[in-house]
Amino acid sequence: MDEVTLAKRTIDNSARYWAGEYEIACRYFAPSSDVRNEQADLLWVRHQMHKEWHGSGVYGPPGENVVTLVERAAKELREMDELTEHDRVEEAVETLEFAMDELKHFRDFSRVRQMITTEAAQPVEEGGLLSEGAALTELRHTLRSRSRAGRLAVQMSESGGLGFFFGVVSALGNGQPRSEPEKEILRAAQGIIDDERSHLGFNLRRSLLAGMSEKEWDELDESLQAISRQKLQERNQQLCHVLDDATLQAIDRGETEGADFARRYLDFWYEKLEIPLELLP
């Protein structure tokens, strides 16, 4: 099998978990939702702020966060010869752009938090990190240090295929009158989808060009499924367990929507897969 076929199979196999995240957003934000209230909103927003600041294991090894990303780029800039080392300049630009996107996501949810509560802000570190989120971070660190395929799986798992945010837009963006915090949540979700399209495109390109063997692609596939599965658990805990155990088990067994979800929402990934590898932007 060639890289493109292997990449499609990998995306299709994890997509059922991303579709699950979509379903969580639809259920949580449905007007008929009986779990949603101010406390529940505060819980998920604070956890999201933590995720945007620390990256849940995506930004790098333990200890990496938006601040250390900026520091890393600044250190690179100080040490490089900016007139001749073009690759290093390029890398610094990419790191700073990435950090800025994630910082914007943090700011957006921080703004939402301020709109829904008068409670004094707590440090991000204490800001509602949930047990399933800590388990996700741990899993990503383990897989990253295991092998190249593990590291690429961690990178491709960024945003879990964006399922949750597509769900937010679908649930809140249907023209119904919305409260001010809901408008802000919708704006944040749309901004994240725009930014993550480029993050995800970049991550897919990196896997396609890595020159992996089929065995490594198998490992990437399995690792990405494991991360996506844990990410769904995290999302479910973050949003008041709106999916019951029976639904989670059905997703695990592949009895729910999967590849068709990916085809519908991740068109930008499939477009990339139509381009000859040597011409990939």
Ligand SMILES: [Fe+2]
């Ligand atoms: Fe983000």
Ligand SMILES: [Fe+2]
């Ligand atoms: Fe991201």
